[in-house]
Amino acid sequence: MASVPASQQAExxxxxxQRLAAVWRAETGHFSSITRMSNHPAYQEIxxxxxxxxxxxxxxxxxxxxHWFVALRAITGAQPVSAxxxxxxxxxxxxxxxxxxxxxxxx
Numbered sequence: 001m002a003s004v005p006a007s008q009q010a011e012x013x014x015x016x017x018q019r020l021a022a023v024w025r026a027e028t029g030h031f032s033s034i035t036r037m038s039n040h041p042a043y044q045e046i047x048x049x050x051x052x053x054x055x056x057x058x059x060x061x062x063x064x065x066x067h068w069f070v071a072l073r074a075i076t077g078a079q080p081v082s083a084x085x086x087x088x089x090x091x092x093x094x095x096x097x098x099x100x101x102x103x104x105x106x107x
Contacts, residue, residue: 013049017056020046025066038070047074055107058100062107065093072096078103 011019024042031037038044046053047070054075057068069092073079080099085091100107 013052014056016049017046017053017060021060034067034070037067043071047071051075054100054105058097058105058107061093061097065089069096 020042024037024040024046027042028037028040046057054072057072060066060068067089069081078099081092081095085095
């Protein structure tokens with residue numbers, strides 16, 4: 001059986017996340033509604049990557065906190081953000097990063 005050229009090999013989870021995140025950012029950057037942003041097909045596809053994408057989401061939080069909260073909650077079932085911090089992107093990202101460290105995630 002012939003080997004598959006590198007250009008045709010399956011994307012890694014990280015590569016797929018980066019590709020989908022770029023599409024999502026380009027197509028939803030002007031939205032103010034988190035619901036509209038998280039209902040975007042690329043965002044939903046990121047969620048469907050499941051637990052394997054969590055480190056990618058956490059890495060992204062460290063460089064530029066974005067609205068990955070719905071995805072993280074959908075994938076992990078967790079909600080580490082306090083009611084007082086809801087709507088404060090930096091504090092929400094920090095809560096998720098703290099939660100992830102406590103639960104053994106590495107990114």
